[in-house]
Amino acid sequence: MKRRIKLGVLVSGSGSNLQAIIDNIEKGLLDGEIKVIISNNADAYALERAKKHDIPCVIIKHSDFKSREDFDLKMIDVLNSLCVDLVVMAGFMRVLTPLFLNAFPMKIMNIHPAILPAFPGIHAQKRAADYGVRFSGCTVHFADEGVDSGPIIIQAIVPAYDDDTEDILAARILKEEHRIYPQAIQFYAEGRIEVVGRKVRIRGSERIPETPLHNPPLTAF
Ligand code: GAR
Numbered sequence: 001m002k003r004r005i006k007l008g009v010l011v012s013g014s015g016s017n018l019q020a021i022i023d024n025i026e027k028g029l030l031d032g033e034i035k036v037i038i039s040n041n042a043d044a045y046a047l048e049r050a051k052k053h054d055i056p057c058v059i060i061k062h063s064d065f066k067s068r069e070d071f072d073l074k075m076i077d078v079l080n081s082l083c084v085d086l087v088v089m090a091g092f093m094r095v096l097t098p099l100f101l102n103a104f105p106m107k108i109m110n111i112h113p114a115i116l117p118a119f120p121g122i123h124a125q126k127r128a129a130d131y132g133v134r135f136s137g138c139t140v141h142f143a144d145e146g147v148d149s150g151p152i153i154i155q156a157i158v159p160a161y162d163d164d165t166e167d168i169l170a171a172r173i174l175k176e177e178h179r180i181y182p183q184a185i186q187f188y189a190e191g192r193i194e195v196v197g198r199k200v201r202i203r204g205s206e207r208i209p210e211t212p213l214h215n216p217p218l219t220a221f
Helices: 016-026 045-052 068-081 098-103 124-131 166-189
Strands: 005-011 032-039 057-059 086-089 108-112 135-142 152-159 193-196 199-202
Touching (some): 005 016, 005 166, 032 045, 032 166, 045 057, 108 166, 124 135, 135 166
Parallel strands (some): 005 032, 032 057, 086 108
Antiparallel strands (some): 108 135, 135 152, 193 199
């Protein structure tokens, strides 16, 4: 029987990425089991989603703690008590301290709605749309001490158009987030991820064709 990795999912908001993970586990496509969902926000809609699927939730409000370290220590306790293999940040809007990062070295994934290293931090989709990029997308990466800066596991590209609003672009990106996050976790579950410095190698993964994309399309060249 395949081993199912034990996941601890950190959320702050809507939890649509959490939902994609739950759905893929339930479909049998993702060999994982969510041991706990931790939210720093008691009103997060992600908690409603968790309830519907009978997944244990713990609310840990950052405002109840004197320091970031104390908050992170509480999360570490919960995750370690459940022997979590991988921590999955799914719209978790807190920066982790070195204490937390050292407790789970290369065992924390994050998703970000941009082609990193472009547009790290908050409001990535709005900043990309305002900047007038022709392509955007999303990135799953391991967390490190920077903001959205750790080794990149998988990226998806979507076109951006000059009449895109922030919401339209964000929705286009989110659809791909819901595909690449379960995939990145499944690579991890299969033991296929190797990290050397900044570079991540996915053992046995196909090489994509060398096909450039142009937006707008080239007319003659
Ligand atoms: C997602 O777009 C995710 O990429 C982003 O927050 C949203 C959460 O949505 N995360 C970040 O910007 C982290 N830097 P969700 O709660 O519906 O999954």
